[in-house]
Amino acid sequence: MTTLTDPPQGSFRLSMLINDTRYRSLTFQAIALLLLIVSIAYLANNLFANLAAAGLNIAYDFLGTPAGYDINQTLVEYNSRSTHARAALVGILNTLLVAFLSCVMATVFGVLAGVLRLSNNWLVAKLMSFYVEIFRNIPVLIWIIIIFTIMTAVMPAPRAFRGDEPEASMLLGLVAFTNRGIYIPAPVWGPGSLVVVATFIVSIVGVIGYRRYATNLLYSTGKLLPTGWPSLAILFVPTILMFYIMGRPIGLDIPELGGFNFRGGIQVGAPLIALWFALSIYTGAFIAENVRAGIQAVSKGQTEAASALGLRPGRVMKLVVLPQALRVIIPPLISQYLNITKNSSLAIAVGYADITATLGGITLNQTGRAIECVLLLMLFYLTISLLISAVMNVYNNAVKLKER
Amino acid sequence: MAEAATQMKVSDEIAITITKMNKWYGSFHVLRDIDLVVNRGERIVICGPSGSGKSTLIRCINALEEHQQGSIEVDGTLLSSDLKNIDKIRSEVGMCFQHFNLFPHLTILENCTLAPIWVRKTPKKEAEETAMHFLEKVKIPDQANKYPGQLSGGQQQRVAIARSLCMRPRIMLFDEPTSALDPEMIKEVLDTMIELAEEGMTMLCVTHEMGFARQVANRVIFMDAGQIVEQNEPEAFFNNPQSPRTQLFLSQILGH
Amino acid sequence: MAEAATQMKVSDEIAITITKMNKWYGSFHVLRDIDLVVNRGERIVICGPSGSGKSTLIRCINALEEHQQGSIEVDGTLLSSDLKNIDKIRSEVGMCFQHFNLFPHLTILENCTLAPIWVRKTPKKEAEETAMHFLEKVKIPDQANKYPGQLSGGQQQRVAIARSLCMRPRIMLFDEPTSALDPEMIKEVLDTMIELAEEGMTMLCVTHEMGFARQVANRVIFMDAGQIVEQNEPEAFFNNPQSPRTQLFLSQILGH
Amino acid sequence: MSDIHANSVAFVRKTEIPPAPPPYAATGPVKWLRENLFATPANSLLTIAALYVIWLILSGALPWIANGIWTTSSLTECRQALDGVAGACFSVLTERWNQLLFGFQYPSEFYWRPTLALVLLFVAAAPVLFFDLPRKLLVFTAVYPFIAFWLIWGGTILTPILALAGVIAGALVYQRLVTGSFAYGFFGGIIAAFIVWTVGGWIIPAGASDSAMLTAVPSRDLGGFMLNMMLGVTCVTLSVPIGIALALGRQSSMPLIKMICVVFIEFIRGVPLITLLFVASVMLAYFFPPESTLDLFLRVVIMITMFSSAYIAEVIRGGLAALPKGQYEAADSLGLDYPQAMRLIILPQALKISIPGIVNIAVGLFKDTTLVSVIGMFDIVGMIRGPILASTEWNGVYWELLGFASVLFFIVCYGISQYSQWLERRLATDHR
Amino acid sequence: AGTLDDVKARGTLNCGVNTGLVGFAAPDANGEWKGVDVAVCRAVAAAVLNDPTAVEFVPTTGKTRFTALASGEIDMLSRVTTWTFSRDVDLKFTFVGVNYYDGQGFMVPKALGVSSARELDGATVCVQTGTTTELNLADFFRTNNISYEPVPVETTAEGQQQYLAGSCDTYTTDASALAATRASFEAPGDHVILPEIISKEPLGPLVRHGDDEWADVVRWTLNALITAEELGVTSANLDEMAANSENPEVARLLGTEGTLGEMLGLDAAWAKRAIAAEGNYGEIFARHIGEETPIGLARGLNAQWTDGGLLYSPPFR
């Protein structure tokens, strides 16, 4: 920017470096830059001196060597001959998995508790504030350990299911709760199952279509169709019919006790469950507060105005309060999602193979490449959080209320 | 100006009957033995010191507050805890608030069509036509696609009036509709209300705009400490108040 | 009333010289070729429609905003990017804002002594004495130990004036000092300003209080769209405006 | 009053109606029950469900607590004593309370020292937390860190005295020079403090610690809940000034400084604390000269402080943004320079607004100090998961130990958050 | 300066140990560190600083141990660390010897009825992460073509809890540690250690690469403990042996003859002090993990070569 009228050029004096607004900020920035460079140089110099003294170097080729260890919960093909990079990938996917599951469940808990906390039922409201206070004020690590302990120390071991008079039995003969996790039946896709699945997908589209149609109908003729039970019917009836028409092509692979463990079915490991549940219920308490604040942020006048127009309470909620409350709720909600992702790194306390446990744990231990592993680890989390904040910014800009 | 008021027709039909109505907030007795009959087409202005229960009274009429004793009958429907009756009364009675309470996430047009579509089940197109009609009436049809936040206070209050009118109410309640507005804007809102009055709408209006009261009211009611202390035709009320409390109040308000 | 103005002495010394000053906000040209010479002891009132650049102009004078072309000289000091000069000018020039901008966490007395102690390096005791002197002058010595939040708007604005005066400025700038006040309070602030004017303080005052302008101003400047459109002695300015824009403006403001 | 009619409009009240008590149905417990518990059928169902949940919790927990055994010396004995009845073995707490609170290495004869430090902490924190208390108490707050350091770590008293002397010298020089320019004062103060520390370092005799009044305790021996408290208090205290600097930097008009602060803040906020603790435990040592002996405690303090200062910076930035622009302008127009304006006008107000936010960060941080157990420090969680649960006597006692830790954290965190709510209410009504 | 000088200047030895493994390194009820690894630290401290208590014990986890050593936070690491090629060569450490020849084994509850590791197909295995154990385990099951499910645990304590809670069928680690763990159980008899030893685990103290003086000090202190047992020097007869022994090697060892201490940069009585600290290797073994202790390990491979074991110290000459 061209600045003020100044004395003619050439009369530069050294004191102007401090006294002249034009140079002053340059001076300060130069000093800051210098300090920054000096301190980085100092740290880097120490680093290289230390590494050289220890005869080490910074290299990432260890990522290509076989990891040598096994991982119990993997979403992609992996065995002990796979590389460290692949182990890291397994970890990343596991982090994303537990973060995703926890976000969903935390939202459910949070919204429920937040809404119930505003309920005019005194007892329920008090119970919910008890939940919120208890969970907010105790460290999440302790919650993870407590829930993991419940999983491992209270649930029966698989061997309890053995014998003629087993101490424990499977729920409905389908699901087994053990201290190693929960075993649920896995679907077996027979011929024709594709048709059933396709039907189901078409039904989902159908439900969306029906709801659109109902809205349009309301708008064009003023007829209000019910949406609740018809949606359910559209969702399930055709699929169930098709299931029987195709001769029940989808079977269940029911977990069965064999050898040391249950076999067959899908195993959801105890660490995953503990982490999932603990993160959800802990973060749920925070989300509940956000939800409550969001709903309370919609002024009482809005509800009154809507009721005065004759809208029933349910519609007031749906048409007036929620759309406004969501704008308040969603930004903190997204940062809670970010917190969940970051807190999922506590997986290390329960032996869940997330990125912190694989790359930042076993790989680091096995290769001794501490600096490299920790840097990669931070890079990963940084990427995730930058992505999430980018999403948040986009959202915030999209819903900003139009003002004068 | 009193002529203007008398020119407007008042029918003999009764619109609202309030009998021996009492209301408490906790143990605080806000409304005491209120008796009031409003005829169709009447325009009533309610005034009184702050905290005297004016807002509470008109909020009881469309069940935004519940009363504990006595009865309120609107257009022949008794206000009880029966949801049906409440719905019926609310669709007969429009209300305007001090702070407009427009829905900030909806455009002006959507604000106006929301209730007709969802409560009256009017087709959207028809609702929009009605809305445009009333927006024209309050003289802001060109703002229909803006958001409330983009309008001035006076414009917002006029939208709020239009929004109520879209439900085609037979009675309108106003709770200090101009007290949150700048002086220039007060006039435009009062003009709209006067126009409404001239069309014969039954109106109950809490306001301290004495000019408005003189011009359109059939009756002015003065409340204090939860009671109706005095009521009279505007000329008589202002020129010759009977109760000492009314006199005190008027001296304060007009001396200002 | 014009006599009052002419009574007050205007010296030949020049206090402020603004030459061909231009300022842009981004690409928006707020001030265009402003030329203005203010003599010591002169009292100038600046008026004009909202957004015409009045505030910007006087904020440029004490470097709250920087200008991009032309020069501003205050008391012989050229306003440049040299911090020394800026400091010098700011300690010569006092400023009062529309919203007082008192420091809410400090008492009235602390508000007044802060700058003398830290900028002028006056000993605390002496600073307090000065402060009390000026607080007496604006007629609120008894509030010295209260906090700004405990005073009325008019009192706050008078404290703001006293606070500026404590730095013993030779020039005072006022930016709509009364526009955030209730009518009763406007008078007490204007009285203080008139007193100040009578003592011969050089003043630049953005205001729409025409009574004040007539009573104390030597000159009234009318700005529009970033330019000085017209300037004249108050009587001539109000009774016989030349430019059509001024006429329009005056008709609006006086008709109101 | 049937005389009120459209035809006879005029009405004047002659008699005042006195306030009457509300009808019984509108008051009393009946109304309360009806309104708050059984307003609608759905509501009644909810109430019953809630009662059931409460019954479930209480019926599980109460007998367990009531039957608790406090006096046995191992789990086996405790199980025998319980004889199949559901009950808690609180004896693990009576047996190991010292380890849970102080770690297993802190000499037991010195337990009074950290305890005293904790008590004094309340005294020191009071004037900061409650504005009404006499400002003079802040003097004690200022010396408290040195007292606490000496109490907890012991060693020669000369060390804290020297540290204090350095700070005082710095402050004096700062006061002397700051009237000239903030920069002179600031750097002069720092230099003076360093001179005093260096010179003092030569003077303190090498063996002073051995013959000290309080025996020195190495920081490796700190543990248990005390470690959580110390990490929490130290890191929050240290991170407030750093947070202020970062927040001011982020608001700066100088792009480079702004950039540095933004990058730092966003980086720290983007990674989980645990990775920073990994940095402390496995990386940081590489960044310092080999001969420097930064022990793990210090390294962890550095990383946690960085972590919390980034979050506190964001809170303070909010406080700064909440101040009206007029405050900056008024300060400018009075001729105050930037450091003066910040110190005298802006920060006092911004910090006051930010206190509730800072307190929330502090609570979060305090809870997060449990993560140090993951890098092998023996805080209360580390003690439970390591030495105590692994010991032969108490292998398998989960609930009592985890419950105890939870209760401790709950008391502290809930207390602090109640304080912050009280403060928020108070700030809302304060004369501002 | 070399580590030796640093240690002398500091007056204490920083010794990295396990966070808690009974018999090797664990704090007792009074918070005092005890165990075979700890004894080595004390011996070195005694040799160098003339004070077996001048040791700072730094508890390290599998994750932190190598950084702690590489960065200079500790002077030596004495923490059941397996001597492997990559640790020695790639991570740039110097293993100065072996103080315990170990091998990886499995522990299972008796009730499971398993008698060989090869029967563990499909089992859930608790294993400490970041150890060679984890790698051996993978290799063992891979070569035997059977499957398993690993449950990674961070510390011995955690492994023990998980195993006892039944969330894994078997716990695998070095056989000595298994014995130590089992010893701390309420009912040790309910658990068996399977006969297979699936790996070689030579455990020993290590120091940083490149500081040979210091490596020599630690190496020969360890050797002194072993040689002392071989020569029959015990903490009890130490003074007597030093005064009267006919054996020239004993004389060289105990510094009554020759200048071995000087060559190391220490004084003549260094080894004598090292042995005095906790006794010779045999005494240490017997006190912490031997058959009389709850851990109850037999000497086995860790007997002197003269008794058919692998302990074979180079001569003091």
Ligand SMILES: Nc1ncnc2c1ncn2[C@@H]1O[C@H](COP(=O)(O)OP(=O)(O)OP(=O)(O)O)[C@@H](O)[C@H]1O
């Ligand atoms: N929700 C409530 N709970 C308890 N008391 C209330 C509530 N709403 C209003 N009140 C009290 O009832 C009394 C009457 O209130 P109301 O709002 O009707 O007065 P008003 O005449 O409209 O006053 P204003 O002119 O200030 O609007 C006041 O004393 C008020 O404090």
Ligand SMILES: Nc1ncnc2c1ncn2[C@@H]1O[C@H](COP(=O)(O)OP(=O)(O)OP(=O)(O)O)[C@@H](O)[C@H]1O
């Ligand atoms: N910081 C800024 N950035 C960009 N534009 C600005 C800024 N401040 C003021 N403006 C614009 O500059 C113009 C002049 O503003 P200024 O405040 O000087 O007007 P004014 O004459 O004082 O008006 P008012 O009577 O409303 O105070 C206006 O159009 C305003 O929108």
Ligand SMILES: [Mg+2]
């Ligand atoms: Mg009201």
Ligand SMILES: [Mg+2]
């Ligand atoms: Mg202006």
